[in-house]
Amino acid sequence: MTYDCAIVGGGPAGLNAALVLGRARRKVILLDNNQPRNAVTHESHGFITRDGVKPAEFRRIAYEEVLRYPSVEHQEVEVTRIEQDGNHFRIETASGQRIQARKLILSSGLKEVLPEIEGAREFYGTSLFNCPFCDGWELRDQPLVAVSEYKDLFHKAKLLLNWSRDLVLCTNGKGTITDEERQQLAKRNIPIIDKPIASFAGRDGQLEEVIFADGSRIARSGGFLSPAQVPNLALHEALGCEKNQLDGLVVDEMGRTSVPGVYAAGDAAYVMPAQLIFAAASGSRAGIGVHADMTEEDWHARPEEA
Ligand SMILES: Cc1cc2nc3c(=O)[nH]c(=O)nc-3n(C[C@H](O)[C@H](O)[C@H](O)COP(=O)(O)OP(=O)(O)OC[C@H]3O[C@@H](n4cnc5c(N)ncnc54)[C@H](O)[C@@H]3O)c2cc1C
Numbered sequence: 001m002t003y004d005c006a007i008v009g010g011g012p013a014g015l016n017a018a019l020v021l022g023r024a025r026r027k028v029i030l031l032d033n034n035q036p037r038n039a040v041t042h043e044s045h046g047f048i049t050r051d052g053v054k055p056a057e058f059r060r061i062a063y064e065e066v067l068r069y070p071s072v073e074h075q076e077v078e079v080t081r082i083e084q085d086g087n088h089f090r091i092e093t094a095s096g097q098r099i100q101a102r103k104l105i106l107s108s109g110l111k112e113v114l115p116e117i118e119g120a121r122e123f124y125g126t127s128l129f130n131c132p133f134c135d136g137w138e139l140r141d142q143p144l145v146a147v148s149e150y151k152d153l154f155h156k157a158k159l160l161l162n163w164s165r166d167l168v169l170c171t172n173g174k175g176t177i178t179d180e181e182r183q184q185l186a187k188r189n190i191p192i193i194d195k196p197i198a199s200f201a202g203r204d205g206q207l208e209e210v211i212f213a214d215g216s217r218i219a220r221s222g223g224f225l226s227p228a229q230v231p232n233l234a235l236h237e238a239l240g241c242e243k244n245q246l247d248g249l250v251v252d253e254m255g256r257t258s259v260p261g262v263y264a265a266g267d268a269a270y271v272m273p274a275q276l277i278f279a280a281a282s283g284s285r286a287g288i289g290v291h292a293d294m295t296e297e298d299w300h301a302r303p304e305e306a
Pocket residue numbers: 008009010011012013014031032033034035036037038039040041043044045046047077078079080107108109110112124125129130134135232235265266267268274275276277279
């Protein structure tokens with residue numbers, strides 16, 4: 001059997017694509033190995049009607065809605081290989097299955113690589129976060145730290161001031177803030193610590209202190225890190241889709257990549273900002289793109305059909 005569309009990755013992007021295609025009566029298989037980017041966090045914010053929802057609950061509701069449509073199948077499995085064969089795609093899974101589909105939506109998200117600081121993983125998602133729009137409200141007016149080894153730190157500092165005026169910036173020994181930026185921050189009394197960080201300390205996921213390599217420490221009850229963000233694209237490299245500056249896949253307004261028949265959505269087509277609602281919206285667009293393109297192809301290939 002050939003599916004109309006295989007969707008690799010069942011986060012909000014893949015799920016919304018499946019919803020659109022299911023409602024368009026397309027035969028869809030949604031393949032997902034259940035390792036979403038936000039699995040570490042307890043609540044998701046900023047998605048209207050779902051503000052504060054637990055990530056697992058968000059997914060449960062989404063799968064319940066999507067699987068009401070009889071032409072949508074879901075398998076919890078890892079996709080291990082994808083190749084193009086003429087007008088079709090062949091997909092292999094870790095369970096040894098081979099699946100064939102006319103169109104492919106890549107919605108496999110991205111991986112975050114946290115800075116190598118002891119405790120970063122322990123506090124990430126509970127009192128250390130990445131995105132102030134996602135979790136700034138919960139940390140409002142607290143003593144915060146913003147840690148980044150990248151050039152985003154100055155911009156992030158400016159944004160964060162609206163959530164807390166008690167902010168310390170740390171470059172973890174990388175000194176990524178320019179002299180000009182330092183002058184501007186000094187005028188606003190925002191301290192910068194350039195020393196390498198040895199560890200984050202606290203208990204039960206609640207940050208209490210940032211401890212530096214020289215033994216000094218500051219009390220902080222929360223903050224923001226800047227992980228490296230790497231789209232989960234290893235699997236798709238063989239397809240040869242063009243990438244953007246952030247290493248996400250380049251897509252047009254209907255989610256089409258540079259390879260005909262391959263669409264991408266969500267963090268796999270990474271652009272800023274990368275949030276649930278943008279992922280869902282881009283999944284919807286890719287679903288519409290797939291249905292519209294297949295309709296056109298079939299219309300011209302089979303002109304005799306009504
Ligand atoms: C700590 C943290 C907190 C966040 N908080 C918020 C928030 O409050 N609000 C908000 O809007 N956003 C938040 N985000 C961002 C949000 O999680 C992402 O933007 C969103 O999940 C992207 O959706 P997606 O569908 O592209 O990818 P994901 O949700 O990551 O889903 C991708 C799916 O693809 C699957 N997959 C990957 N490779 C394969 C494979 N080979 N085979 C099968 N399946 C595969 C994965 O298992 C995963 O289920 C947060 C992120 C983090 C890290």
